[in-house]
Amino acid sequence: MTIKEIARRANVSLGTVDRVIHNRGKVSKEKKEKILKIMEEVDYKPNIYARGLVLNKSYTIAALMPEFEVGEYWEVPSRGVGNAANSLSQFGIKVKYFYFDQNNIDSFIKQSNKLIESKPDGVILAPVINFEAVKFCGKLRKLDIPFSIIDSNIENSGAICFIGQDSIQSGRLAAKLLSTSTKGRGKLLIVSIKNNENHNKTLQKRIEGFNDYLLESSNLDDIHVEEVIINQRETNWKNSLETILKKKHPDGVYVPSSKVHFVAEIIKKNMFESKLVGNDLIKNNYYYIESGIIDYVIGQRPETQGYLALENFYKYLVTNQKVRSIHNLPLDIITKENLIFYKTNF
Amino acid sequence: MTIKEIARRANVSLGTVDRVIHNRGKVSKEKKEKILKIMEEVDYKPNIYARGLVLNKSYTIAALMPEFEVGEYWEVPSRGVGNAANSLSQFGIKVKYFYFDQNNIDSFIKQSNKLIESKPDGVILAPVINFEAVKFCGKLRKLDIPFSIIDSNIENSGAICFIGQDSIQSGRLAAKLLSTSTKGRGKLLIVSIKNNENHNKTLQKRIEGFNDYLLESSNLDDIHVEEVIINQRETNWKNSLETILKKKHPDGVYVPSSKVHFVAEIIKKNMFESKLVGNDLIKNNYYYIESGIIDYVIGQRPETQGYLALENFYKYLVTNQKVRSIHNLPLDIITKENLIFYKTNF
């Protein structure tokens, strides 16, 4: 079903139908209604090939996210964006990366300014430095540049969509897995490993969910929870962590971030019997899951997050489809036995 | 970079470049080489819009899979195929379903013949009746109709791809989850619910994996496993199942199929304390997971299986891309706390 055929049926020219389709006005009421009715009846869908051919636009999407070392978390969403860029290149979608140091506000500001200078058609933002990210969203709104947010959300940011995870539920799930593994009793330790003073929303929410679950679940008396905070900027932080673990001798440890491998390293070295639950299947964690030192990690499909973020821009800019405004990805439970299926290219 | 531009640079006409691109011959050696060299240099990629517009082909893919009631397993892959059909319709991909009764070989034969008569451009096959499916693959090969297999594989079938799961690993994972839930000890029961005499490969492999895991894991002495087979064709099979569960009083039950809800129903009714692990997040299981009667189900993304099966045909037929020959989807661990994220439209 083509514009031509609709024009024929409505006894008008192509141009008139075209004006109706694009709402360009300058069409009499009666003809407009007639055309709309026919379009409805035949369920007209524009030929995307013809449309793509004639429009032949190309879009540059800028991705503003933390820089990373190989094996660290942000490598994965970044790769997801890259994969999407690859498969969408034929549709004229291009990506430009702007990496910032997540422990350095100036770096964020500098990169975000560079980004704006490059005048992208869209922005993918990882708001790990929350306060600055909020300001940046304001700038984008003023410039009328559409943007999407990945990882952790900013309320009322004006983004076309958010793609991330439900962090509270992630913490709850961790609590369930860890308490089941310790047979519903014993001493649990939450280890927060930070390398800056920033208020980390994700970490906080996960811990909140973790504690909530334990409070709500029945046999509270048998379980004791304690939290320790490790600052990676301190020299010898690894040693202090080791000392703490030796002293506390917990039955289960929860690390509410991808940095669980640091704890796994210590557990392995000292041959502790502790059960261990953390987040994210990154390269640094892989071996420890495989060997059973990390019992479970909770994954949130970071690669898919990156992929969807770009794909959504394709939908939004190229095909003019509506995009889901919030997309919480599944919390995958990853353990020795299903590890292999979640492995992507490290 | 267009054909026109290549033609200009090579000092030939569009037609000559076209012949080189499509290997239609009738081009002198020197010109051919010159054109190929230029194409290489500029990394020519055809404009998919223009190509799609001019080709404007449409492909009909036939899906041969078991019929189902609402809430049963095969509803989900079927919906996945439908979703893909929806988003690929603009690329000229259409689907025609042929449903058969998986307990009736004649039904399979009848439907497969109807399918062949419809002369599809590709076939998606669910080989639940293994022996007949093998014969059917032979027919498709002779007719040169490309086909893909979902759910369980047929070795050397000639399919362009297989999309399914690793059933042995699924069983192993179930064993881990169930034994962890029963604190590593007690009496475990495997309940196989069948409604035909067919040799069900998937079921068998899952049980194999389940037993293997328990044999390999350390504290074997504390765990005892038994298997019971329930035939749904017997009248009062539900009552017999209930009687068995009452008599055996297992600490954990593994149902290596989506029919775990039948056991859940009995456990709920009798308020047993049994831990329960099964397969597949289908509608019939949802409530029991939500209320914690089923502790874990292992999902294998059946909707994605269906989706990928069709999408692969798009890649194969429309874009001429290579497709992965084996695609084992992740074994998702689904439990009360992450249930919501795996829920699709029931």
Added chain:
DNA sequence: TCTTAAAATGTGTACGTACACAAAATTAAA
């Protein structure tokens, strides 16, 4: 009624590719 402006409608071209067909160049045969 005539003129003019505004609104409505129609027409033509471009996008890049595939393919049928026409034309030119080359080779073979007489």
Added chain:
DNA sequence: TTTAATTTTGTGTACGTACACATTTTAAGA
């Protein structure tokens, strides 16, 4: 050398849409 056959090369059209521009119709004003 001329003619025919064959190979090589070039041209034209279609695909369905978007958009600029041309033309026609209608309404408003004198």
